[in-house]
Amino acid sequence: MEKTSMSKGERRKRLSVPCEKLRLVLDTDAKNEIDDQFAIAWALKSTDRFEVEAVYAAPFSHDCLKAMFTGEKIEHAAGFTYAEAPGTGMEESYEEICKLYKLLGLSHENKVFRGSASYIADQGGAVESEAALDLVDRAMNGEGLLYVAAFGAITNIASAILIEPEIVNKIVVVWLGGQPLYFDHALEFNLMQDVAASQVLFNSGVPLVYIPCMNVASLLAVTEDEVKRRLMGATEIGDYLGQNVLDAFTNPQAAIFAAAMYRKSYLLRREDQDEEYLKQFQSQHVACSRIIWDVATIAFLKNPTWAPSTLEISPVLNDDLTWGEPDGSRHEIRVVNYCYRDLIFGDLFACLTGNGESR
Template identity: 40%
Template sequence: MINKKAAHIMYPELDENFRMERLKPRDGIIRMVLDTDTFNEIDDQFALSHALLSPERLRLEAVYAAPFFNDLSNGPKDGMEKSYDEIVHILTRLQRMREGIVFRGSESYLPGAHTPVDSPAARDLVAKALAMPDDEPLYVAAIGAITNVASAILLEPSIIRKIVVIWLGGHALSWRDTKEFNLVQDIHAARVILDSGVPSVLIPCAGVASHLITSLPEIERYVRGRGEIGDFLAERYEGCSSDHFGYSRVIWDLSAVAYLLDPSYVPTDFVHSPLLTDQVTWSVDHGRHFIRCANGVNRDAIFKDLFHKLEEHAQGTR
């Protein structure tokens, strides 16, 4: 065990070959959990639905409510609670609600670089990760502030041997800054992910996931009328703007689930884990460990997959 950028937390030293092996695409069904600030916008609802509609590839074992704070909440705790309720709404509409799948997450952001925020979500992630066999990682798709995942790592650093984190956070590495909502809410947590050495796939927002755009006419044609969940997603989309004339909206969070469904949907490069500066910019250090970083998204393939699955689900419930 060695100390990496932390005065109090000792992260396991992962062999680079082990990390690269963990980051290779895997065939067959993979086990995953989803960490989501589901009520923050409208895109998390699409991502959660996509994961639930993809049992041929994804075994979704838990959904964690992540904190958020904007004009839709009065603080991180309220954002987390609203996200928890939204997760339950989606699972109910898809008739997937069952005991022990949804967990409340952090009620605040990390108070310091080495201090976790204990929560049922963080504890469940630790337990699930430790129970994984050595030859099979648990995939952790995170599409909000990454407080829950960072807290789990701080609570039990050894889980970095057991998980692969796919995080939608920050902007493209070439961007002038990385002041993106998921990242800036909890910079301490972001640094835990980037500095701990955990096998990671970083999906930047601006410059990468920002290409996942759709419009109300497309939603009306391929989402509305596709069962209870299709109508729910269409209502959420329609309600996101008072004027849809010439309007389009990015559904960022589909990217993390899409990567797990088929890595060709979200092509990546191996890069050195970037340093997050105090100015909230990226800095390059070629001595740091490797991660995967997305360089684009196959917008059409991702939406086609979602639309087909919504149609198949609707036909199966008629």
């Protein structure tokens, strides 16, 4: 399915982020959780590093989780906005993105675009949307490489690639989703919503920086004290983002539920003790923190020293969400292996609470 004859040398060059200012678009399920808003605001405030040309609303739906978690309400994991249909999630995300622009004192006119109202997996092919068509237009007609920071289901980006395969030679995608390649599965919310779109991304040959969730983006947690001291009280956007985090701390049971949720999904088969044994041990006391997953994408593009990475062969993603064995014909991608949490949040807080650009 690879659509590019890009040489190995050129691919590696594109997978090394240059120092000069980057053209950037964001693709985000902004209303799904409370972390997308941080990534969007950080990118928009980092005017010394990025020219953010557009923000796309990605679809999201929690139907894929309902089948997994024995009927427990997903809302119990505080901070989630529940959506049954991907079009509903996309529309709510669109409204949230517009709200962030307003809080930052920016106009969203011709900047924010609605994405797919359904998944490639459901449609059997590209899903046309404002976002997918805008990405094709910007990639094909803009000057220089266009960087795409994606932190949701990858439907919009995969659709654009299917609509115009030539864009793989014009863009670099940085995507947060799935699990490390050394896991025996890729089970994760962004990836599992639209498996077909995720397969398009890995198979297309597009220059890709892949950021797994557990053991990489999962390191990016903030605490209540840190939010109050470092983020709130200086700017309207800082207060909004901070309050979102504080609201997620109001129910300690949510943290206990999240731990069980991760064990049954994201950390599946990462332990060798059965559920009956583990049920004997109960968690009671919680020191709350909140993972701000999606800022990993902006961190890598802003300063790749904050997110060490290696070149790897693009994985085969099987339909059952396991990683297949890639053969020698597949292209390289860049895989982020760690996040220096303190450096990332240091810049994020400085940027969101300062009078201008971060230092």
